[in-house]
Amino acid sequence: MSHNFLCPQCRNYLNVGENIIFSTRNKSGKEGIIMLHPxxxxxxxxxxxxxxxxxxxxxxxxxxxxxxxxxxxxxxxLAKVLMLDEKNVEYEIHFSRIAGQHSTYKIIGESVEIFGEDASAYFDFLNRGLL
Ligand SMILES: [Zn+2]
Structure with a gap:
């Protein structure tokens, strides 16, 4: 069973099928839908x-x-969403808003799991925020 992703504010589901769906705005202020892989x-x-x-x-x-x-x-x-695993355990997912920067953090309590080859870009924030 796949994981669910929620808006931290209204807690509606952001994932549909094999995508997480976002309303976004690019650098020049134009709006568009972006779908990310779950x-x-x-x-x-x-x-x-x-x-x-x-x-x-x-x-x-x-x-x-x-x-x-x-x-x-x-x-x-970083952008932030919530993720529920198959046991309904809730994690914070933080990921880079910079296009092409691959930095993702899965956080529960003081435990952090990192993803992406650019994850080290935000180690300072992790240390400040969590220790
Ligand atoms: Zn919402």
């Missing part, structure tokens, strides 16, 4: 070809239900 560490992105995002751009992520900005309180470069 497997942590898989950085496949699905979007409309006319919705332009370049490597290094900071992307704003919003909940498609309540339109709240999905931003990490730990670092403004």
């Amino acid at each position: 497997q942590l560490g898989d950085y496949t992105i699905i979007k409309h070809p006319t919705f332009e995002i370049s490597k290094g751009d900071l992307v704003d992520f919003f909940c498609p239900y309540c339109n709240k900005k999905l931003i990490s309180e730990r670092n403004a470069n």
